[in-house]
Amino acid sequence: MWEQVHQALLESLHRAVFKVATLLPGVLALIVALLVSIFIGWLLAALLRSILHALRFDARVEKSGLVNISDWSSAKTPTFLATRILFWMTVIAGLFVGIAAFDASLSSGLSAYVVAYISRIVAAVVVVVIGIVVARFLSRSVLINGVNMNLEHARLLSLGAKWLVLVFTAAMVLDHLGIARGIVDLGFGILFGGIVLALALAVGLGSRDLVSRSLERDRHKMPPEEEVVRHF
Amino acid sequence: MAGLEALQESKAESTEIGHADLLMAIPVPLGSEALAPTIAKLLRACKLLSTPCRIVLALPGENSQATPAELPQASPEPASERPLRYVNYPLPAALPGTIPWLPNAATYREIARLATKLDARACTVLGTDSGFTRDSLTPDKLTLLVDPGIEGSFDLVLPLYTTQAFDDLVNKSILYPLTRTLYGHRVQNPLGTEFQMSSKLFPVLSAYALRDSSQQQGRLPWLATIAANRNLKICQVQLGARRPSSSDGIELSDALAQLTGPLFLDMEDNAAFWQRIRGSHDAPIFGAASASAETTDTVDVRPMVEAFHLGERNLREIWSLILPPVTLLELKKLSRLSPDEFQMPDTLWARIVYDFALAHRLRNINRTHLFGALTPLYLGWVASYAVEINRSGIAAAQQRIEQLARAYESEKPYLLSRWRWPDRFHP
Known part of the structure; x- marks a missing residue:
């Protein structure tokens, strides 16, 4: 009986080592593909950077006035943005190659699944970046306009706008990635509906006097200075 | 067409x-x-x-x-x-x-x-x-x-x-x-x-x-x-x-x-x-200058000072992207003054305008936001000017603008320095 147990263990070990040995070339191929793609990406980005500098790309974009990239993103120059995009596209392509090699060694349908999911992750990252940029822009717009309209709670409004966009973005990203889709839909619906209802109740009941006092004060405050001081 | x-x-x-x-x-x-x-x-x-x-x-x-x-x-x-x-x-x-x-x-x-x-x-x-x-x-x-x-x-x-x-x-x-x-x-x-x-x-x-x-x-x-x-x-x-x-x-x-x-x-x-x-x-x-029929009204500066205070409380973070720390400190001191004593020094205002011009060039923030952020500061200057004119009389207005222009000129080296070396630390 001990011999049979010994035999079963040996066979199991043999199978496990065989499996690891089959997987190893795939893992190595994935790592090599990633490293090579990072190197090629870096090389291509450097080449593109020097070409764009030679063509005075930044100055041309600035002069054409087609896009005000710095208004919307943290990228300092259009060249920086273009080289970063090229670099990451090369790295992602390398990753696909590596996964395909890994998949071939594994002889399973992993590659197709991972590739499909990676494309979702890339789209989700893009949504997150856009969401953050839009949230920052809207938050500043609401804050500055609120201050210039003499709203005492401009900062609160600005924070509200920022978090509304961020929460909305998070819900979109989770939904896109297919993570707890039902809970996200339900949770977001409840949260969003709750916020709107709370605001309506707050303004309608709790802050009725405050709002009317504020409007009254604004009505009495503005006209005299406008009659005497003329800015242009 | x-x-x-x-x-x-x-x-x-x-x-x-x-x-x-x-x-x-x-x-x-x-x-x-x-x-x-x-x-x-x-x-x-x-x-x-x-x-x-x-x-x-x-x-x-x-x-x-x-x-x-x-x-x-x-x-x-x-x-x-x-x-x-x-x-x-x-x-x-x-x-x-x-x-x-x-x-x-x-x-x-x-x-x-x-x-x-x-x-x-x-x-x-x-x-x-x-x-x-x-x-x-x-x-x-x-x-x-x-x-x-x-x-x-x-x-x-x-x-x-x-x-x-x-x-x-x-x-x-x-x-x-x-x-x-x-x-x-x-x-x-x-x-x-x-x-x-x-x-x-x-x-x-x-x-x-x-x-x-x-x-x-x-x-x-x-x-x-x-x-x-x-x-x-x-x-x-x-x-x-x-x-x-x-x-x-x-x-x-x-x-x-x-x-x-x-x-x-x-x-x-x-x-x-x-x-x-x-x-x-x-x-x-x-041509000869014609005398203007000046109104003798004094200006109520409180709304403008309040607008400045509101800006100081809420826009400090945005101003810090444009203005150096010493200017922010000066603005903080100004925010503690009552409307009657409100006085923005001309050199401070000139530096603020220069810093906004530089931020406009460097695109530190969106340009629409930039002018929005300048508005409470501008109202602060108007309040300061009005306090002074209310005190010294309307006849002093022309002289007051001349004094401001001289302050701009005296601060031009600051503009040159900031413009040429925007990344250099300015306390």
Whole structure:
């Protein structure tokens, strides 16, 4: 009986080592593909950077006035943005190659699944970046306009706008990635509906006097200075 | 398409009219009630000119009342001998939200192209503010504006208005002192909407680049800086009191962006030139200053001080992207003052404007946000100015603006340092 147990263990070990040995070339191929793609990406980005500098790309974009990239993103120059995009596209392509090699060694349908999911992750990252940029822009717009309209709670409004966009973005990203889709839909619906209802109740009941006092004060405050001081 | 047709019509009309010594242009559509008295006034002024000349009046093509055939004629002489002839030119439509009396590059370009076609010696642009044209611009004042250019003694004739202490404050606090400091010419209305230019400026305006993408019709050409850059001769003429421009429905931050933005853009374009300029000199003034009927009202500064305090509490984070720590500290100290003691030092205000000009160039934040963030600071300066005028009397207003302009000049080394080495640490 001990011999049979010994035999079963040996066979199991043999199978496990065989499996690891089959997987190893795939893992190595994935790592090599990633490293090579990072190197090629870096090389291509450097080449593109020097070409764009030679063509005075930044100055041309600035002069054409087609896009005000710095208004919307943290990228300092259009060249920086273009080289970063090229670099990451090369790295992602390398990753696909590596996964395909890994998949071939594994002889399973992993590659197709991972590739499909990676494309979702890339789209989700893009949504997150856009969401953050839009949230920052809207938050500043609401804050500055609120201050210039003499709203005492401009900062609160600005924070509200920022978090509304961020929460909305998070819900979109989770939904896109297919993570707890039902809970996200339900949770977001409840949260969003709750916020709107709370605001309506707050303004309608709790802050009725405050709002009317504020409007009254604004009505009495503005006209005299406008009659005497003329800015242009 | 419509613009092209209008331009072709304009070409045909200018070919018929031929040569002109002087082109007078009205850059905004005038209503029928304003058009007739303006033209009557121009006809009277033509007779007062020291040098007789052939004058063509250019009216915006969109003005249906102003088709040449329907306009009044001064005398029964043949068309070629009439003192004033008419031509239409295409007027680009104004964008919503823009200051109605502020012309754009496209309008000035059309006028300059027309003047070039007519081979005019000079071009007088009249009254974008129709109220001024109708009420204040008398024939003798108009003659004063026209003569220097016709005689060929000056290339740019800018207006000098008699304003009240609390009028035209964006110009007094930013446009005049900044232009004077940068380019060395003491012209009190660098953005004069009535002016005359010689033929040397036509090619510049005709080719004026539409480089500001936020305004499809191009940014406003800053004539005083264009002339200063080319070492052209500039003078000012006393045009008397000017009725304040209409500000209905225009947000202060939008007005600041539209008036100050082009000057900041000019600073970027002409950095190599203005960095060499030191000090300033008077531009010659023609005509006698008329006394203004000053109101004796004092200004309630509390709303403006409150606006500043609100900005200080909420916009500190945004200001820190634009202003150095020492300026933020000064602003914090200011926020502790009561409205009666509120006093923003001139040097502090000058540095703030310089820092905003630099941030505009570096695009530290979105440019619309930039002017929004400047608004509470500007109201702080207005409050400080009003406190001082309330205390020392309205007579001190002119002197006060002169003092501010000198502070701008004394702080120019700060601007140079920040402009040349923006990444260097400024405490």
